[in-house]
Amino acid sequence: MHHVLMDRWSQGSSPLHSRDPRAKILALLVFLIVLATTAPDAFPALAIDALVLVAGILIAGLPPGSLLLRAMAVLPFSLTFGLISWLAGDRLRAMGLVEKSYLSTVAVLLIVGTTPLPLLLSGLEALGVPRLLVLVAQFLYRYLFVVSEQAQHLRLAGACRQGTESRWRLGFRAGAGALAVLFARSYYRAEGIHRAMMARAFSGKFALLRRLQFGMADGLFTVVISAFLIVVRIQ
Amino acid sequence: MTPLIEVRDLFYQYEDGTKALDGVNFTLNAGETVVVFGANGSGKTTFVLHLNGILRGQGSVTVCGMQVNKDTLARVRSKVGMVFQDSDEQLFMPTVLEDVAFGPLNQGLPPDEAIGTAKTALEQAGMQHVLGKAPYHLSAGEKRRVALAGVLAMQPEILVLDEPTTFLDPPAQRNLLDLLASLPQAKLIVTHHTRFAAALATRAVFFEKGKLVADGPVDEIVQRFNWIYPALDAADLRYSAQRRF
Numbered sequence: 001m002h003h004v005l006m007d008r009w010s011q012g013s014s015p016l017h018s019r020d021p022r023a024k025i026l027a028l029l030v031f032l033i034v035l036a037t038t039a040p041d042a043f044p045a046l047a048i049d050a051l052v053l054v055a056g057i058l059i060a061g062l063p064p065g066s067l068l069l070r071a072m073a074v075l076p077f078s079l080t081f082g083l084i085s086w087l088a089g090d091r092l093r094a095m096g097l098v099e100k101s102y103l104s105t106v107a108v109l110l111i112v113g114t115t116p117l118p119l120l121l122s123g124l125e126a127l128g129v130p131r132l133l134v135l136v137a138q139f140l141y142r143y144l145f146v147v148s149e150q151a152q153h154l155r156l157a158g159a160c161r162q163g164t165e166s167r168w169r170l171g172f173r174a175g176a177g178a179l180a181v182l183f184a185r186s187y188y189r190a191e192g193i194h195r196a197m198m199a200r201a202f203s204g205k206f207a208l209l210r211r212l213q214f215g216m217a218d219g220l221f222t223v224v225i226s227a228f229l230i231v232v233r234i235q
Numbered sequence: 236m237t238p239l240i241e242v243r244d245l246f247y248q249y250e251d252g253t254k255a256l257d258g259v260n261f262t263l264n265a266g267e268t269v270v271v272f273g274a275n276g277s278g279k280t281t282f283v284l285h286l287n288g289i290l291r292g293q294g295s296v297t298v299c300g301m302q303v304n305k306d307t308l309a310r311v312r313s314k315v316g317m318v319f320q321d322s323d324e325q326l327f328m329p330t331v332l333e334d335v336a337f338g339p340l341n342q343g344l345p346p347d348e349a350i351g352t353a354k355t356a357l358e359q360a361g362m363q364h365v366l367g368k369a370p371y372h373l374s375a376g377e378k379r380r381v382a383l384a385g386v387l388a389m390q391p392e393i394l395v396l397d398e399p400t401t402f403l404d405p406p407a408q409r410n411l412l413d414l415l416a417s418l419p420q421a422k423l424i425v426t427h428h429t430r431f432a433a434a435l436a437t438r439a440v441f442f443e444k445g446k447l448v449a450d451g452p453v454d455e456i457v458q459r460f461n462w463i464y465p466a467l468d469a470a471d472l473r474y475s476a477q478r479r480f
Contacts, residue, residue: 007329008369116329142327192324195289199317200338200389201309207340209333209350 009062009113016060016114021123023218028111030226034233035103040096046103048232052225053106060114067113071105078102117141118206126212131205138206146193147186154178154185238262239393239421240286240298240315247281247292247445255281256292257445263393268422270432270453272462273442279425280320282442283395286423287315299392313342316391316420320398322378326370331362331381334370338389356388357381360414376407380414387418394422400431429457 010017016024031049038045057064078101086094112120117138125134158178240263247256255278263269273279284290288303288311296303298311319325328334335353336346344352357363360380365373370381379399386394399415400408412434415422426432432439432453439456441449449456457463 011329011369118333189324192319192321193327195284196317196319196325197327197337198289199287199312199315199319200385201312201341202337203309203341207337207346207349209336209340209346211346 005066006109006113007117009060010116012061012114014060014114016056016110019114019221020212020214020218021115021119022127022212022214023222024111024115025120025123025127026222027225028107030229031107032104034229035100035107038100038233040092040099045232045235046099049103049229050106052229053103053110056110057106060110062110062113067109068106071102071109074101074105118208119210119212121206122208122212135204142193143186143190146189147182150182150186150189154182236264237300238264238297239267240296240423242282242285242297243295245282245285245292245294245296247278247285247290255445256285259294259445259447261440261447261450263421263423265392265421266419267438268424268436270436270439271423271425271442272427272429272432272439272456272460277442278445279442280397281445282447283317283397283423283425286393286395287312287317289317313389314391315393315395316386316389318379318382318386318394318396318399320401322375322382322402323371325382325385326378329369330366331357331368331370331373332366335366335381335385335388338385342389352390353384353388356384359387359418360384361410374407375402376404376410379403379407379411383411383414392420394418394420395425396422397425398427399424400426400428427462429453429463433457 031052035046035049038049040046054064057067075098078098082094082097085091085097115123121134121138124137125131155178158175240261242259242261245256245259245261246254248254257278259278259282261282271279271282281290285292285296285303286298288296288308291303298307299314301307301311301314303311326334328337332350332353335356336349339349339352340346354363354366357366360383362377362380362384365377365381370378373381379402383396394415396415399411403411408428408431412431415424415435422435424432424435436453439449439451439453440447441456441460441462449459451459
């Protein structure tokens with residue numbers, strides 16, 4: 001199943017998986033700030049940032065091809081805005097939009113792929129993110145699974161009854177109708193999950209089997225990564 | 236003897252105006268296993284969802300001496316363990332152990348104790364060998380057992396099972412039957428499977444258009460409503476069609 005891949009990745013046991021989620025969130029924050037403030041034509045700095053990410057992927061034992069491919073999901077959006085900037089004559093901004101959005105997505109996927117979601121959200125909450133936002137993120141994530149599962153079922157059912165009509169024509173027509181059905185079905189499915197959670201005394205917070213522990217290694221990880229990224233940025 | 240569950244004059248209407256429960260009265264005593272029969276849409280699931288306060292209609296629902304309301308909801312949900320028809324809806328955590336420990340953690344147990352309780356429940360359900368697996372890798376029968384373990388981990392006094400044999404092949408149904416028969420809790424089982432019901436329960440109730448219209452021995456109810464698969468000849472189908480909404 002495709003939609004559970006990130007969850008499976010996050011169950012690993014690499015040095016990156018073992019870091020406290022707060023350490024990874026802080027390092028990610030520094031990475032994103034450094035990236036955002038790097039000039040779009042500072043290619044050596046951007047290349048080093050990209051290498052840091054690739055090193056992270058390799059250390060975590062995540063499949064680089066699959067992760068880098070998934071990060072391309074952001075490209076339709078960033079390419080659209082990049083194209084607008086390009087046509088407006090601002091080529092540097094266009095390049096920056098595409099480079100930075102892609103690297104940011106890879107960084108986020110790296111953190112999500114090495115941290116189980118309940119731990120990641122607990123880390124965010126421990127760092128001061130309002131509980132309501134954390135709760136919304138929890139449900140959004142769970143229900144994304146629901147929507148994607150329902151979408152796969154509908155796609156399969158549609159493919160089984162596609163007959164001999166043109167794939168594209170029928171695909172578009174059926175897709176438009178299926179979208180409405182998808183949301184209705186997902187709604188009922190999500191309601192079922194919510195009921196099951198309530199039946200098991202869910203009170204609005206995902207309790208953890210593992211307590212967060214920010215150790216010496218986590219502190220060192222955050223400081224070394226952050227310092228390295230800042231030095232690269234300043235150079 | 237005070238019943239474990241006592242329902243008095245329960246009415247429930249969905250937002251679209253469908254009257255789902257129409258003055259239901261029911262009791263469940265300690266150690267008893269009761270089967271709920273009725274056509275699709277007759278109000279069975281709506282009824283059981285009232286027993287741990289997921290739905291709240293007009294009337295009175297008392298569980299272990301507690302009136303089900305906002306203040307008692309947490310305690311009531313610890314007393315009534317609900318196993319839903321679709322196990323995929325019930326298994327939402329990344330691993331089996333985390334899923335089974337979900338309830339105990341919500342009950343306030345510290346992580347170590349919650350893990351211990353979850354492992355015991357998995358043993359009870361014969362699923363201790365899958366605790367590190369992701370729930371979506373399990374077969375339908377295994378999922379049902381893990382879902383049951385998730386409920387048993389909360390140490391409820393009453394088990395409510397909605398269509399427990401759905402998606403299960405005959406061997407898995409037999410395994411589930413043996414497991415349920417070995418559990419000491421009082422049980423309320425919604426099912427269309429009359430043999431499964433007869434093997435577990437002595438008492439049955441029958442729902443029709445939101446009303447509980449019959450309460451008695453399983454065999455008697457099955458006979459009275461002709462609620463058996465081999466009897467689905469033309470006359471019975473007409474009968475069933477009349478009874479559906």
